[in-house]
Amino acid sequence: MKKIGQWLGYSVLGIAAILALLAWVGGAINRNQEPPYSLAQSWGEKGSGPGQLNDPTGIAVTDTEVFVSDARNGRIQVFDHEGSFKREFGTTGDGIGELGRSMNLTIHDEKLYVPEYMNDRIQVFSLAGQPLEIIGSPGEGPGQFNAPGGVAVADNGDLFVTDFYNQRVQHLRADGSFVKQWGTTGETAKGAGEFTYPTDVALADDGTLYVADGYGNRVQVFDAGGDFLRKWGGPFALGLYGPFKGWFTAATSIAMGPEGNVFVADFYNDRIQKFTAQGDYLTAFGSAPDNPGHTGMAVAIESDGTVWAVNFADNQVEKWEPVR
Amino acid sequence: MVKKLTLLLSALIFSMAVLAADNHYVLGVDGLACPFCAYGIEKRLNKIEGVTDVxxxxGESVVRVALQEGKTLTDERARQAVDEAGFTLRSYSQAEGETGDGNEQ
Structure with a gap:
């Protein structure tokens, strides 16, 4: 009888340990290491007039202005930090200065880099809206794109581009010439350095490359030499999606904070998640949608740490600030 | 006689107008909320000859496709385009009437 009691005790302890392990892996007992951010300001509504949006898909910010990909309107809109409309540029098309569904935006060295999903190219503009350069063309060859979703620019002008349907990240020189790629062209995979519809990239100050592996539901990190460092998102970053802390359900945008933290737009979970550079979960925040669809589409970080995001379902720009 | 001819002519014109109308299709595809997905479907369908609007x-998880007169979208071609975009075609039907105001750009 005593042995049965011991056996039962060990069994209960074992089951509890397994449940705790599953809960930990599942994120259920992953606590916020930081308080969430609070929504300080938002603006926008569906439409095509100044200040109205129709599918906001990307955002970039300077110390004075906010640039928004207004994808279905075929334009970039520029606002001040209070939400007042300042200017717009672009129109739907595939010519110079025209746009075919602009996606995640990047500003580097006073220039705006615009990946165009439909036109399979990166178009570079001055911040005033003057078209300067077109990089890439449709295809699956080196330096070509099939629905580019995001771009990061190194200090020397080199580009890192997520090539969504080609299932790769390309490293290009400033003139668009090919350097190397991560991932196997046109093939999804879940191993380290392989991708499943990658959407966006961000560069840390030391050249570390962070990739939002969109439907891989994870982040992958590479050192400045291009070697794989780590990945995170769900159990063992194997591609499982879910709503738990540190998990993703379509990672659609990624940005670096001034302290080296990593912010990831987690589209179907309607939130932005914040991590350390090592991938430790810190906090999450976002808006529930008022309209059909989801909100957590794209994110950009101001130099003071203020988080700017676009709410896709509700056609809004959002400003989030840390709760002090 | 003139009245009969007029009626016949009217009927003929009406029939031609019906035949000349655009062809509309409704494709059921799940998981379209993300623009990275939705744009991929649009991009592929727009490459099909004769497609005028996607x-x-x-909300309804469907894609409405309009083709110019005389052009058709077969189940097989629709399935191929949806597959290439990374999705599975859940349903396929030919629809009557307009597709709406057209937000494809």
Missing amino acids: QVDV
Whole structure:
């Protein structure tokens, strides 16, 4: 009888340990290491007039202005930090200065880099809206794109581009010439350095490359030499999606904070998640949608740490600030 | 006689107008809320000869496709385009009438 009691005790302890392990892996007992951010300001509504949006898909910010990909309107809109409309540029098309569904935006060295999903190219503009350069063309060859979703620019002008349907990240020189790629062209995979519809990239100050592996539901990190460092998102970053802390359900945008933290737009979970550079979960925040669809589409970080995001379902720009 | 001819002519014109109308299709596709997905479907369908309009209805999880007169979208071709975009075609039907105001750009 005593042995049965011991056996039962060990069994209960074992089951509890397994449940705790599953809960930990599942994120259920992953606590916020930081308080969430609070929504300080938002603006926008569906439409095509100044200040109205129709599918906001990307955002970039300077110390004075906010640039928004207004994808279905075929334009970039520029606002001040209070939400007042300042200017717009672009129109739907595939010519110079025209746009075919602009996606995640990047500003580097006073220039705006615009990946165009439909036109399979990166178009570079001055911040005033003057078209300067077109990089890439449709295809699956080196330096070509099939629905580019995001771009990061190194200090020397080199580009890192997520090539969504080609299932790769390309490293290009400033003139668009090919350097190397991560991932196997046109093939999804879940191993380290392989991708499943990658959407966006961000560069840390030391050249570390962070990739939002969109439907891989994870982040992958590479050192400045291009070697794989780590990945995170769900159990063992194997591609499982879910709503738990540190998990993703379509990672659609990624940005670096001034302290080296990593912010990831987690589209179907309607939130932005914040991590350390090592991938430790810190906090999450976002808006529930008022309209059909989801909100957590794209994110950009101001130099003071203020988080700017676009709410896709509700056609809004959002400003989030840390709760002090 | 003149009245009969007029009626016949009217009927003929009406028939031609019906035949000349655009062809509309409704494709059921799940998981279209994300623009990275929805745009991929639009991009592929727009490459099909004769397609004049593609609209993604996130709420109903359907894609409405319009083709110019005389052009058709077969189940097989629709399935191929949807597959290439990374999705599975859940349903396929030919629809009557307009597709709406057209937000494809």
